[in-house]
Amino acid sequence: MKPSGSYLGWFGIIRLGFVQAALGAIVVIATSTMNRVMVVELALPAMLPGALVALHYAVQILRPRLGFGSDIGGRRTPWIVGGMAVLGLGGVLAAAGIAWMTSNVAAGIALAVLAFVLIGVGVGSAGTSLLVLLAKRVDPGKRAAAATIVWMMMIVGFVLTTVIVGALLDPYSAKRLLMITAAVAVAALAITLLATAGLEGQGRSTGEAETEKPPxxxxxxxxxxxxxxxxxxxxxxxxxxxxxxxxxxxxxxxxxxxxxxxxxxxxxxxxxxxxxxxxxxxxxxxxxxxxxxxxxxxxxxxxxxxxxxxxxxxxxxxxxxxxxxxxxxxxxxxxxxxxxxxxxxxxxxxxxxxxxxxxxxxxxxxxxxxxxxxxxxxxxxxxxxxxxxxxxxxxxxxxxxxxxxxxxxxxxxxxxxxxxxxxxxxxxxxxxxxxxxxxxxxxxxx
The missing domain is CATH 1.20.1250.20 (MFS general substrate transporter like domains)
Known part of the structure; x- marks a missing residue:
């Protein structure tokens, strides 16, 4: 296991960039593709997807609490992986909510509200801990370049996802949207597990973490x-x-x-x-x-x-x-x-x-x-x-x-x-x- 105090090389930074790209892939489906489907295919008011996107931002007020959780254990990887799992679940539930809206609008909206809450929590957990891991494990002389690499890979994730999903989604059906979203969520979680495996190290000992646990x-x-x-x-x-x-x-x-x-x-x-x-x-x-x-x-x-x-x-x-x-x-x-x-x-x-x-x-x-x-x-x-x-x-x-x-x-x-x-x-x-x-x-x- 790598020592916790060592610096990541460029390959390690790129691995974390893949995590950010995976995160962006799920988010862009939820905030862009599903936005269009609700407004165009379902003919619902544009304020509905707008409110759902705003909700996922509002939920991220929990980021300090989520970051505090990773501080206590001294390790960020479980919070990155767990956050990605919650984010993926939220994306799948959002697609299921859209499918449900075709037969029961109220029930579908209720499920979509829960889904976007989970999306906000997942982004907050994975995104916050990913940045902390970068901050602690990247050579200070490489931090600007590391930030650029990670954010560029997120944008690449946006672009590739919209191109691939756009091609697979035609002809549109609610079932097709659900299957594609589930596939992207599984792929994102798999990428996150592979990219973070063995990257961080052990972190602090359990005893040390317990003695430093404030409210x-x-x-x-x-x-x-x-x-x-x-x-x-x-x-x-x-x-x-x-x-x-x-x-x-x-x-x-x-x-x-x-x-x-x-x-x-x-x-x-x-x-x-x-x-x-x-x-x-x-x-x-x-x-x-x-x-x-x-x-x-x-x-x-x-x-x-x-x-x-x-x-x-x-x-x-x-x-x-x-x-x-x-x-x-x-x-x-x-x-x-x-x-x-x-x-x-x-x-x-x-x-x-x-x-x-x-x-x-x-x-x-x-x-x-x-x-x-x-x-x-x-x-x-x-x-x-x-x-x-x-x-x-x-x-x-x-x-x-x-x-x-x-x-x-x-x-x-x-x-x-x-x-x-x-x-x-x-x-x-x-x-x-x-x-x-x-x-x-x-x-x-x-």
Whole structure:
């Protein structure tokens, strides 16, 4: 068994990336494919799948408690595997609920509610413990690159799942959706078991774990009392609120203001995702360095990414006022790149900060930040859509209305940049890309 203090090599990081990809495969079926089926095939109100997706985000307020559970035992693998099993069960029950809706809508909705609660719990358990394991087992000099690899593999999981499921789902039937979802859930659990086997080590001894077992609320209060953890929680919430507020309005904006067809607006979303990947890769390369030289720090990339996101949204504001003729695709690509840069730099910072403060609270810290992110995502999408509706009703013109909303979102990113700068100023040396050579002195590479 590998020693618990050793570092993962690139292959070990990629193995954890497969877990993240498996997690994303189940989530994208539940939040995308099933969303469409309920609205189109079953002709149910769009607010139903919207509420179910919001529910799975709301349930993730339990992330600190789930992270605390993994802190107590000192091992993350059981919580990753268990979370994936719960997530898979939730996905299967959600598909079963949709099938039930065809004959009994109320009963099907009730089962779907339970299913999305399980999906939220599964994502919270597996996702939180996966990040903690990365934080504890990745060489500090590789953390930005590791975050990029894991998140890129999750996006690849999204893409492959939608392509494969889309091909297998035609012609649609509720039974076919249930069988495909069950197959994906089983495959995801199998991948997780194989990817995590022997990767973590023994963790702490049972006796040590028992003597350090505080009540959960005491542990949470201890973490919240830490200035770094508290400020980072606020930063995560504000930045992710700004990040997610654009999700549901970018394509309608392209259609109503620039005349994009549904197919063209969907391709525009692909342009944005391409920008996100480019931004992530840029930060990873900066952190890994070229011929031993690193470019910038995690602080620089986090603050800079937020400022660049602010600038890109201000440009979209101008585009809303200008209309046709504005370079929308280029603008959206730059927005995606700025978002990707700040996001992966923030995740790298998260991996560093998780181990700061009182020992044995890494799961609580990561859970607290994960909960802030989930709540912000749930609120951000709704707030952005609602603000655009209100602005259009008051202003009476689509372009200026969307411009106003994008302008407000840019201000949120400016606030996030300020929060990130203040957060890192206290201990800038801990927030830079650490020296790989120096980090190797702290443990062996696996």
């Amino acid at each position: 959960f609320m005491k542990a949470l209060r201890e973490v919240w009392a830490e200035s770094r953890a508290r400020r980072f929680t606020i930063f995560v919430f504000v930045s992710m609120l700004a990040y997610s507020a654009q999700d549901l309005i970018l394509e309608p904006f392209a259609g109503s203001v620039f005349g994009f067809t549904p197919g063209a607006s969907t391709k525009l979303a692909g342009v944005q995702h391409g920008g996100v990947l480019a931004g992530m890769i840029l930060v990873a390369l900066a952190g890994t360095g070229w011929r031993g030289r690193r470019f910038g720090s995690l602080q620089t990339w986090t603050v800079g990414g937020c400022v660049a996101s602010c600038a890109a949204l201000l440009a979209l504001t101008v585009g809303g006022l200008t209309g046709i003729g504005w370079p929308l695709k280029e603008n959206v690509f730059l927005l995606g790149a700025a978002n990707g840069a700040f996001a992966v730099a923030a995740i790298g910072s998260m991996m560093i900060y998780a181990s700061e403060g009182r020992a044995g609270r890494e799961g609580v810290r990561m859970g607290l930040w994960g909960a802030a992110q989930a709540i912000a995502f749930g609120l951000g999408g709704f707030a952005g859509a609602a603000a655009s509706d209100v602005a259009r009703a008051v202003i009476g013109a689509d372009g200026p209305a969307y411009a106003l909303v994008f302008g407000l979102e840019s201000l949120l990113f400016l606030v996030a940049a300020r929060l990130a700068a203040r957060l890192s100023a206290a201990q800038p040396s801990r927030h830079s890309f650490p020296s790989t050579a120096g980090a190797q002195l702290a443990g062996q590479k696996v």
